Amino acid sequence: MRWVDGYEMFATPLSVPTGTTSVSSSLIDDIPTAPGVDKAWFISEPPPLPNRGQVPEEWRKLYRQIEDNPVGGMDFRAPDAFRAWNARFAGDPCKHRHLHHAPGHLYLYDPPDDSARPPYRFLPNATMPHGLVTNQIGWRGAPIEEPRGDKTIRIVFVGASTTLDMPHLPYSWPEYAGYWLNVWAKAKGLPVRFEVLNAGRESIASTDIAEIVRTEVMPLRPDLIVYFEGGNQFRLDSVTADRPPSSAPRPKQAETARSWLQTASRYSALLGRVQAAIGAAQATDEGKEWPKPHYKVVWPHGLDEQNPDPNYPALPVNLNVILHDLDDIRLSAALVGSDFAVVSFPWMVRDGLVLDPVRHKYIIQQLNVTNYPYRYRDLERLARFQNRVLANYAKGHGAHFIDLASRTPLNPDLFVDAVHTNYAGGKLRGWIAFNLLLPIVEKHLADGSWPRTWPKDVPQKLPTFSPRKITFNCGQ
CATH class of the missing domain: 3.40.50.1110 (SGNH hydrolase)
Structure with missing residues (x-):
């Protein structure tokens, strides 16, 4: 799969x-x-x-920890922990809409021209948990x-x-x-x-x-x-x-109510298909707009x-x-x-x-x-x-x-x-x-x-x- x-x-x-x-x-x-x-x-x-x-094994554990305990929806995702955030963009992380969800630490860098853009750079010379x-x-x-x-x-x-x-x-x-x-x-x-x-x-x-x-x-x-x-x-x-x-409320794609299947589908392509099939069975769109x-x-x-x-x-x-x-x-x-x-x-x-x-x-x-x-x-x-x-x-x-x-x-x-x-x-x-x-x-x-x-x-x-x-x- x-x-x-x-x-x-x-x-x-x-x-x-x-x-x-x-x-x-x-x-x-x-x-x-x-x-x-x-x-x-x-x-x-x-x-x-x-x-x-x-x-690094420490990075693997941190990545899985954030994936298994998501906070703030998509505000802070596991890959975000392995970025060097622009210090001007980050400001006080506890006051930042997204970064306050970080697991107690962040990497920062000082922008060469004191601009808040871009918001981050990837860590240099690194192989990260997501590949x-x-x-x-x-x-x-x-x-x-x-x-x-x-x-x-x-x-x-x-x-x-x-x-x-x-x-x-x-x-x-x-x-x-x-x-x-x-x-x-x-x-x-x-x-x-x-x-x-x-x-x-x-x-x-x-x-x-x-x-x-x-x-x-x-x-x-x-x-x-x-x-x-x-x-x-x-x-x-x-x-x-x-x-x-x-x-106005937006439509939502049908999802299974079984949280264990949602979690397992992140690690198994086969179970991901099972979850998608259940959602498709609940839906009525049959793939049309x-x-x-x-x-x-x-x-x-x-x-x-x-x-x-x-x-x-x-x-x-x-x-x-x-x-x-x-x-x-x-x-x-x-x-x-x-x-x-x-x-x-x-x-x-x-x-x-x-x-x-x-x-x-x-x-x-x-x-x-x-x-x-x-x-x-x-x-x-x-x-x-x-x-x-x-x-x-x-x-x-x-x-x-x-x-x-x-x-x-x-x-x-x-x-x-x-x-x-x-x-x-x-x-x-x-x-x-x-x-x-x-x-x-x-x-x-x-x-x-x-x-x-x-x-x-x-x-x-x-x-x-x-x-x-x-x-x-x-x-x-």
């Missing part, structure tokens, strides 16, 4: 859920490949991370080359949880893209190495990402910065009217939906904020001579979508509960609109546009929920991104602009940090 559902065995962190590989392998024939790419490369896997270590492996600066993945070699081409992906990818999986989709870039370079006999880094982290917004670029990415002087995000600020409020009040209350879509006057102007002052789904932050990222990239790319964002939604209530229960929940009361057709409509805005923004500013969404199969078996992918979906996403990156790479190799030599007057210094541990007692 773990193989079928795309999980990774907790006791064997290096294992790959091979039962899901055939799901994505059967789809690659429909994915366009760049010239010179061999589809047989898809079935290969990157080498194991050299910095993956043993999880995440970090390098010298707390980013997911292998160690960063230091100093960077003259033949190294450095690409940094920035974004939120959909960029970070599921921590328990052995590789994120940007890591897969980097792996295949190196496979391609070797096949072509090119004397270059691609270092693809993942600066993503969960639950952050575009303004956090812009700050990460300023303080963490720019010191690395990457050749290309790739922005991928489109879910955390995706809100339809600005184009809808007559919605139910925010205080749930009933939604009436509301109106009020489209902004003068805004061309099919060819939107990025300078329109009242863009839906927080796009004005996002584009402002993209300006910041683009200008930061220019200061160190980096190219900038924007990636379109896939949503697993379409009008009339029918899902399996057992296998796809988290997609159903995200579309019908988290995004209540919005109809599938409106979520699909605004997701497509968001990508048109991103495409026009990139075109207007000379940035690269990587149209990942148009090539992503809307196959729910590739998704965990409406935006996050499982092992098969993530590997396929990395394959698509690799093929879309190749034209950019080949252009720079042809004109000699990549790889770049590190400036002699600029010291190579990684943006490392030293987290400190604090203890507190909010009960006093």
Whole structure:
């Protein structure tokens, strides 16, 4: 069941859920490949991370303790205990809405520019209980080359949880893209190495990402910065009217009343299916879209939906904020001579979508509960609109546009929920991104602009940090 559902065995962190590989392998024939790419490369896997270590037993116990004794709903989760929180963001932890639920201690770091953004960094050089492996600066993945070699081409992906990818999986989709870039370079006999880094982290917004670029990415002087995000600020409020009040009760997915089964399902994929099946038997939706209350879509006057102007002052789904932050990222990239790319964002939604209530229960929940009361057709409509805005923004500013969404199969078996992918979906996403990156790479190799030599007057210094541990007692 773990193989079928795309999980990774907790006791064997290096294992790959091979039962899901055939799901994505059967789809690659429909994915366009760049010239010179061999589809047989898809079935290969990157080498194991050299910095993956043993999880300290103290960390394992703490992780299970928080999982088994949840407090505050989702306000403080087990992975939160293994983050270095921004000291400006945390303030007094006992007065913090989320952090006061921590188990009496936290890791903190002092932000280099005294900003409260981003809210946290991952602990550096760590292998964590939920599977995440970090390098010298707390980013997911292998160690960063230091100093960077003259033949190294450095690409940094920035974004939120959909960029970070599921921590328990052995590789994120940007890591897969980097792996295949190196496979391609070797096949072509090119004397270059691609270092693809993942600066993503969960639950952050575009303004956090812009700050990460300023303080963490720019010191690395990457050749290309790739922005991928489109879910955390995706809100339809600005184009809808007559919605139910925010205080109105939201629908809830049916759950079993047996608490032991809910707990056991966190450790057993088989019992997870039993729990989901019981919930599905209690439900009446049969995988169809749930009933939604009436509301109106009020489209902004003068805004061309099919060819939107990025300078329109009242863009839906927080796009004005996002584009402002993209300006910041683009200008930061220019200061160190980096190219900038924007990636379109896939949503697993379409009008009339029918899902399996057992296998796809988290997609159903995200579309019908988290995004209540919005109809599938409106979520699909605004997701497509968001990508048109991103495409026009990139075109207007000379940035690269990587149209990942148009090539992503809307196959729910590739998704965990409406935006996050499982092992098969993530590997396929990395394959698509690799093929879309190749034209950019080949252009720079042809004109000699990549790889770049590190400036002699600029010291190579990684943006490392030293987290400190604090203890507190909010009960006093």
